[in-house]
Amino acid sequence: MELLKIKGLTKRFAGLVAVNNVNLTLNKGEIVGLVGPNGAGKTTLFHSVCGFHTPEEGSVKYNGKEIIGNKPEHICKEGIARTFQIVQPFGNLTVLENVIVGAFNREKSYKEAERLALENLDLIGISSLAYSRMKDLTFPNQKKVEVARALATSPEVLFLDEVMSGLNPSEVNEFIELIKNIRDSGISIFFIEHLMSAVMALSDRLAVMHLGEKIADGDPQEVMKIPTVVEAYLGEEVS
């Protein structure tokens, strides 16, 4: 079942076409990876779908409903939660308070919101940090809090923007398991990642962007064999 359908999406910044006519779908229960070199337009695509940018052309249908032009808060209410590539913490609040803000997206009472927040902290495995101040945390831990915070909004779709950068190999393996668990709980996932081992381990489907355009989309193993993808990633073959 198609949950999210991006069609002909184009976002320009003055003369620069950051995202050029991109089509992408996300099916229910799917984990879709998005890779590409720096500046390919991956994060801009995220921003455009989540309402932080207004794309010039194209449509984004979520559950059959057009969501382009909606504000970020409305898109979150619809059921799409996200994390940020550059963490956006509520620095002076504790970790728990950070997650409670997310939990209040659906919950009305403080008690319920707190319970939901603690549950999600447990799930991400950072309960021990609950009462630390967000700005005292390390960068990878702040990224984990962002995931917990996004999950606390009780989304249907989760957008993860490079959540694994800065994690050590054992943490990466934990995170891969965690993301699989999140998917098994019924949340579809769309993620940007540079760490290829994680991308290959997680993706049901893999999309590749280069210079604003989607150049490949399909089975991860197959996609990584396509010459244009290899070229975009590694440059032309020397021979």
Added chain:
Amino acid sequence: MRKFPILISLALLIFTFFPLIVKDQYYMHIAILILYYALVSQAWNILSGYSGQFSFGHAAFFGTGAYTSSILFTKLGVSPWIGLFAGALIAALIGLFIGYLSFRFKLRGVFFSLGTLAFAEILRIIIQNFDIFNKTLGVLIPYKPDPLMFQFSSRTTYYYIILLFAFAVTVLVYYISRSKLGYNLVAIRENEDAAQSLGVNTYKNKMIAIAISASLTAIGGTFYAQYMLFIEPATTFSNDVSINILLPAIIGGAGTVLGPIVGSLIIIPIGELTTTLFGNFVGANLMAYGVILILVMLYLPEGIVGWFQNKFGKEKNAKKKKDNSINGGEDVGTFKN
């Protein structure tokens, strides 16, 4: 967080018995000033301390409250008790208007502050130029003690009324701070983009904050008018008023429930003391405020209560963490959709 009700109740108890112990009229006057500044500063705290929209022009709301009840009373004979609500309503509407112009167009930080400053000045100039407001002469409220007309022969009654107001607003702020609204406001203060991504409607929440803040400030204005029995543009709409409103909250700790009360308890007595000691030297109390403000900004930038929370929060958190690990574990893996 749990400690606050205890501290608020304790403070209320001390304040309730204060007039039974202290009979001196001058000390009563200072106590009234403390509570009155705690009230208006608490109102400022909702908009500026919690949601981080730093207002430099709360005089606009204060003056609106003072003038609405006073004009209604002197020109139409309407009881200031009704004027109190009328003033609160008009101030809320003015607040929403300022909020609409500012927040619609994403006026943030210092630009919002300057906007509020300008609005207070605009209102002062309007008041100073219309006959109905007695221009720069101000409004003299005839002294006819009558509880129905919000006038009392005894200072103690004024004291208990302002105590009730200040206490009620503090309890309100306490409940807001633990509610969805409070968390949304703090999230907006800390990071608007992140707040939006978590479903917080930043525009709507800021509008709610400015409306509540404005109407409560106006209530302080009406009380001031009925207590002093004389208002003029300079003492209700000027920048001095705006600064006096925000000072206790900043010194005590903006964005904390007890901050405005603690700040008011510190600066009002010091202000009165310097005025008494250096009576001939006009502005001595302002210099004292300035020194306190500089010291707080340098050493306790989060205010006195904010500093205490950070310092002693740690022990409490360590204890909570321990409790958590005992209860923890059972929820692992359960996942809410």
